[in-house]
Amino acid sequence: MPEDNCKRLLADFLKKSWPCVEALVRKLTDFKEQKSSRKTTLFCYVDGQKVTVPFDGNHFFLRGSVEYANPQLTVEEVQGIVGVRLLEACGNYFDQTGLHKPDAEDMAELYERLKKPPQGYIVPFLLNTDDIEADRYSMNPLKGSLVSSGQSAFPAAYVRTDQLKVDTDFVKKYEGKLISKGEAELIAKNLESSNGSYLDFVDSIKCAQLEELSEFFGINLKVYALRMPLATLQAEGKDGLLHKIISGSHKDYQAIEEAYSCMGRSMTKRTTLLTVPHSKKGYGSKRAARGKIHFENGKLQNVTVKYKTTKLYPNAIDPNDVAVAQASDSFTVSGETLSDYSFVEMPSSPQFFLYSLGSPEDAAIWHGIGAFASPQLLQSYSSARTACREGKLIKDLREKYGVLLDVPLQFNLAPKGMWSHPVHRNIDTSIGSVENLADLVARGMQLEYLSAYK
DSSP states (O other): OHHHHHHHHHHHHHHHHHHHHHHHHHHHHHHTTSOOOOOEEEEEEETTEEEEEEEOSSSEEEEEEEESSOSSOBHHHHHHHHHHHHHHHHHHHHHHHOSOOOOHHHHHHHHHHHHSOOOSSEEEEEEEEOSSBTTTTSOOTTHHHHHHTTOTTSBGGGOBSTTOOOOHHHHHHHBTTTBOHHHHHHHHHHHHHOOSBHHHHHHHHHHHHHHHHHHHHTSOOOOEEEEESHHHHHHOOTTSHHHHHHHHHTSSHHHHHHHHHHHTOOTTTOOSOSEEEOOTTSOOOTTTEEEEEEEETTEEEEEEEEEEEEEOOOOSSOTTOOOEEEEEEEEEEEHHHHHTTOTTTSOEEEOHHHHGGGSOOSEEEEEOBTTTBOHHHHHHHHHHHHHHHTTSSSOOHHHHHOOOOSOOEEEEEOGGGOOOOTTTOOTTSBGGGOSOTHHHHHHOOOEEEOGGGO
């Protein structure tokens, strides 16, 4: 029963994750005293149509995440979204009522809140990363046509659905492990009616799945979303926030050195590109790109870029079945093109630790840091905000753009409690591959507070 599923998850969450609720509610007290002029626009789907929703700075944004690396929802993604809703609902409720040990009356009120769409001072949203390859983790049932259509090294934002089709060999091999027959049919059906945009296509599928899952869990899982970084860059002018971040981080040797320091990298080889320029052929895969940063008298002279066919990342079922980003191109980008950046002139994909400065998040939920996700990514993310706050990396972000440079609260799906396939134990399995979703409910829900990244 949906009510039982929700109550079971809520009870387990409050039992195991109470320190997260406490940290969030206490942060809100200080946060409300800060005034931000920043405006944010998120989107959601209503009756199958994409609708944009504006927000002013008088909100606290809690970020979850999904990826465009596969049309089907994974178990990992679903757990993250359930975790976002549980933390948001509890945070909003105990912010209003004060922190106290939950009783039966509190549980009943929280259950009613979870059945409804999110509402309150804390706004949960999903950061949908649109610069990754469409088969980044070798688990996309469209994989054959992504390669044959020449789009395997394209950023997801550039992929068009016109030449895509479900790979029957993939479905046959991974049915019940990475994909279900029902999901393959849903994907094929939606392909026929898609408008050409791969991003719209994926979002519509995941939205349809979330509607069904909301019924099962007894929790409304329809959460606002934000596409970054490419959709944001495309919508900005040269004076936009992400443009400022790219320009500022390429200002001179000192700025790039500071960015490298945030990543824990040495400037000896300078082969890590802070933003990866896209090829005129459409390639934008960070994995397939090679590059080097060149200076002259302390000034950024140019960046050389080479794209070559490269293996991506393996799925958890068959490590030898690795997707390939097919690409071949080389070119040089002048220093001025990056230090005075225009996406229209030179499309590129900035590194996450930089473009996440443009996300409105005041708190974030990560997925298995320490086991399935890199602590180094979180460290560079935190270091960049600290460097900007100290005026070392990019200046004027708060004054000009209303960016609050405190390091957001960091929460994590506890690795020991992450949901996985009941038989194969992989977290990248599709939600449709789990025959009995009650098995996931039985695992409960545990978030941990990563206080070291304050």
